[in-house]
Amino acid sequence: MTNSAELVLDGLARRYGSTTAVARMDLTVAAGELVALLGPSGCGKTTTLRMVAGFIEPSEGRILLRGKDITTMPAHQRDTGMVFQSYALFPHLSVAENIAFGLKRRGVAKAEIAERVARMVSLLQLQGLEARLPKQLSGGQQQRVAVGRALVINPAVVLLDEPFSNLDALLREGTRIELRRLQTELGLTTLFVTHDQAEAMAISDRIAVMNKGRLEQLGTPREVYERPATRFVASFIGRANILVSRDGRSEDGIPLDAPDGTLVLRPERVTLDDAPAEGPNAVSGTVELLSFLGTGTQAVLRLPGGRQLLAEGPASLADRFRTGGPATARWTRGDLVALPPE
């Protein structure tokens, strides 16, 4: 990966009346990098993507693509290739015609169009389907046509708007690995909108976690998981127990060996046993729920103070404990990750 900035969002903001959809967002995407915009619905991630595509006019700030200010450029002059959540395939055009659409608009010679469409068709394994209409394709095939149509024009930046959300779970995983492979191979600079944190973790170089129009944290998947910058990030990426520590105790009285402040305790760092809780970083409670996850078992522990503490362990947890019975949760000082003061 080179470090040249392909796409720069500089203080980008969008307001609708008194509501702020996106608040002064700064983001730089390097050439060949895949950055995910991750957040719950209404967090401003799609608005940001649509501002880059040119479908929404920013209220403030600038968008630079390959060093050129495109903030006020009409959508059709921008060098972006977008994959829509609904795929938005042209229903009256064949697969080949759909893929060729952008090349024709760019005045590419006929022979070259045919060649590039054929290459994209084989790259996406759509051979034999060239003459089909979109309605004659399966969901997965439609998704691949949408991807091919956006990639064939070789855009400066690829914009993905929840491209996997209309696929079933099994197909979704295969497709996202395939897309990541294609993106790395072709060195495509990509901005990827999703509300699915597992999806973002799986294929992104960096994740921009958004909430209520704000960029909460920007970092690699490991950074945002292991060193969340805010309480929101900690609970949105993976699952988290959040403890507010003060003078060696949490707000609900759990003895802690930790500095004062807000602490994140990931469920997989919590171990369960049946010995009594003694000293700091241990607490007893009642097992409220045991769920078998396949790779392990998740336990929900109800503490005397009312808190639900999440713990994750091996599948054998389900044999050692029973719902309604007692259990003691333990962790070490190193398992507690302090959030920066807000």
Place this chain on the structure above:
Amino acid sequence: MTSLRTPLGWVLRGMAVLGFVYLLGPLLVIVAASFSDTGYLAFPPQGFSLRWYQAALADQRYLNGFFVSLRLGLMVAALSLVIGTAAAVALTRFAFPGSTLLEALFLSPLVLPALVLAVALTLFFAANPIAPPGMTRLVISHLLVGVPMVLRVMLPVLRRVDPAIEEAARNLGASPIKAFFLVTLPVLRPGLIAAAALAFIFSFDEVEMALFLGSVRDAPLTVVLYGAAQMQMDPTVAAVSSMLILLALLLMVAQQMYANR
């Protein structure tokens, strides 16, 4: 699915045949009577003659009426298409307060008997002579039904079309105008043709409003036919009717063939 070979299947078949006879029988009677070699309408026809067709085509009143109806139908179809499609776009693409109520209001003329509309419009034009009697009044009146007809066809068509396709076209380098002509229009075309055909046929076949609001000099074909049926009732009326049936049939078949292409 019930197999057509079971007893119930035979009953269903019989009912379907009865339904078609009931719907199409009167048309067959008219067509058959038009070939009758008698000076009055007769069924079953006696003899075979094409002279009533000759008489119809030679009659200036019918010919004139046909061209008045044609002009009327084309104008109503074109205007209904523009107004109805614009309204359908507004109702499907933008959510605004009262849009559901507006939609119901737009469609309501379809459920009124044409005679009620005709009487109401006669009273309206008498009090507000905003347009001279004749063609203009008729076009305005027919739009009351033509626009809802177009709306009725275009609302579901537009609801099925993904609004993102126009954005996709722009994203791929088509200007907004190009995107409209390359993507939106071709996608809507079958619906637009069906809607226009419906509005045209309605206007062309309409009697009540044409009787009440048309001018005597430029009477549409239906009014001429109505007059002839009351006055003389010779097989010319049947011959003209048969030709109208043939025209409507051709239009519907052409539209279906285009839609299924």
